[in-house]
Structures are given as C-alpha cells and as structure tokens.
Amino acid sequence: GDSVTQMEGPVTLSEEAFLTINCTYTATGYPSLFWYVQYPGEGLQLLLKATKADDKGSNKGFEATYRKETTSFHLEKGSVQVSDSAVYFCALKDGGTSYGKLTFGQGTILTVHP
Amino acid sequence: DSGVTQTPKHLITATGQRVTLRCSPRSGDLSVYWYQQSLDQGLQFLIQYYNGEERAKGNILERFSAQQFPDLHSELNLSSLELGDSALYFCASSVEAGKETQYFGPGTRLLVL
Numbered sequence: 001g002d003s004v005t006q007m008e009g010p011v012t013l014s015e016e017a018f019l020t021i022n023c024t025y026t027a028t029g030y031p032s033l034f035w036y037v038q039y040p041g042e043g044l045q046l047l048l049k050a051t052k053a054d055d056k057g058s059n060k061g062f063e064a065t066y067r068k069e070t071t072s073f074h075l076e077k078g079s080v081q082v083s084d085s086a087v088y089f090c091a092l093k094d095g096g097t098s099y100g101k102l103t104f105g106q107g108t109i110l111t112v113h114p
Numbered sequence: 115d116s117g118v119t120q121t122p123k124h125l126i127t128a129t130g131q132r133v134t135l136r137c138s139p140r141s142g143d144l145s146v147y148w149y150q151q152s153l154d155q156g157l158q159f160l161i162q163y164y165n166g167e168e169r170a171k172g173n174i175l176e177r178f179s180a181q182q183f184p185d186l187h188s189e190l191n192l193s194s195l196e197l198g199d200s201a202l203y204f205c206a207s208s209v210e211a212g213k214e215t216q217y218f219g220p221g222t223r224l225l226v227l
Contacts, residue, residue, distance in 0.1 A: 106156045
C-alpha cells in the first residue's frame with residue numbers, strides 16, 4: 001500500500017538557518033504530494049502541494065519539488081524563523097482512484113531558536 | 115481559519131461510554147474525511163463521505179461509525195470507548211473526492227479515562 005517516510009526528528013535550528021526535511025514515498029500510479037504544518041494546539045494547515053512530477057510547490061518561503069525518479073518531496077526553506085516552529089507532515093494522495101484519502105508521514109518536529 | 119468547524123474542542127469521558135463528534139465542512143465542500151492522530155499510530159485516515167454517501171474506509175474500528183447528513187455536516191460516533199481511543203480526531207473537507215486539497219478543522223481532543 002501507499003506509505004510516506006519522513007526524516008527522524010526533532011530538528012532544532014537557529015534562526016536564519018537553512019532547513020531541509022526529507023520525505024520519500026511509495027505509491028502506485030501518480031500521487032499528489034503535500035506538506036501540511038501543525039502549529040501547537042492547532043489543526044493541520046496546507047503548506048504547499050505538487051500534483052505531478054517535476055512540479056515545485058512553494059509558499060511562505062518553503063519549497064518542495066516532486067521528484068518521481070527518487071520518489072521524494074523534500075521540504076526546504078532558506079532562512080527559518082522562530083515562528084516556523086511546528087510539526088511538519090508530508091502526505092500523499094493516490095492518483096489512481098477517485099478517493100481522496102491522505103496517507104501521512106510520521107511528522108517532523110521543528111524548533112527554531114532565536 | 116480553514117472554514118471547517120468541529121465540536122466539541124475537548125471531550126473527557128470514561129471507558130465503555132459513547133461519544134459523538136461533529137464536523138461542519140467548508141461552504142460548498144461535498145466531501146468530508148475523518149482522521150485520528152495518536153502518539154503511537156500517527157495520523158490515520160478513518161473514513162470518507164461524499165454528498166451523504168460513504169466513499170472510502172480506512173483503519174476504522176467496528177466500534178466507530180460515521181454519517182454525513184443532507185446539510186453535509188458529519189458526525190463520528192465512537193462507542194464502547196477504550197483507553198487507547200484517546201486521540202485527536204480531525205475532520206477535513208474538500209470540494210469533491212479526487213485530487214482536490216483537503217482543509218482541516220481544529221480537531222476534537224478525546225481523553226478516555
């Protein structure tokens with residue numbers, strides 16, 4: 001079945017550092033890929049998405065490129081801020097069916113210190 | 115604010131009891147999804163409804179059931195509760211049931227004592 005694997009956390013960075021959170025997936029067909037962010041005490045918010053190979057999703061300085069050849073969708077940001085501290089989830093939606101269920105990775109906790 | 119509302123925000127109950135979680139999707143969204151977030155299982159898909167009909171089932175226990183009403187709100191019923199059912203339950207909605215983005219509600223935190 002479908003699966004998503006994220007890098008082990010937690011990740012602790014200083015403000016303005018470069019961020020990479022690795023995400024790889026296993027899926028049949030051509031899934032859509034997503035990054036969701038969960039701030040403390042809140043629900044999940046869509047951060048960015050990509051629906052086909054080589055697409056780049058971007059939002060709020062975060063970027064991720066859909067790499068079919070390496071089945072990856074790594075999240076990057078050039079300069080993190082304290083306000084980026086949150087839990088980040090990589091997810092996929094199987095493109096082979098009309099059903100919309102999301103399969104999530106285990107989440108990566110990011111803490112950014114001033 | 116995603117536009118998806120969930121009530122109640124917190125729920126504390128005892129083992130063996132039954133509870134109902136409620137979700138109102140974003141205006142115009144026909145599809146509703148339920149997810150469970152727990153420390154040991156992570157975020158898992160439970161069930162999906164589209165325009166009142168069940169569309170897909172995930173790792174949902176037989177003690178759990180859901181429905182979507184004509185006004186498109188949805189309820190998740192959890193019965194014979196066990197300690198292990200303590201979790202954060204999210205509802206999400208999307209326009210249709212395919213590749214569209216899902217928007218998540220703030221969740222209901224259930225604690226079973």
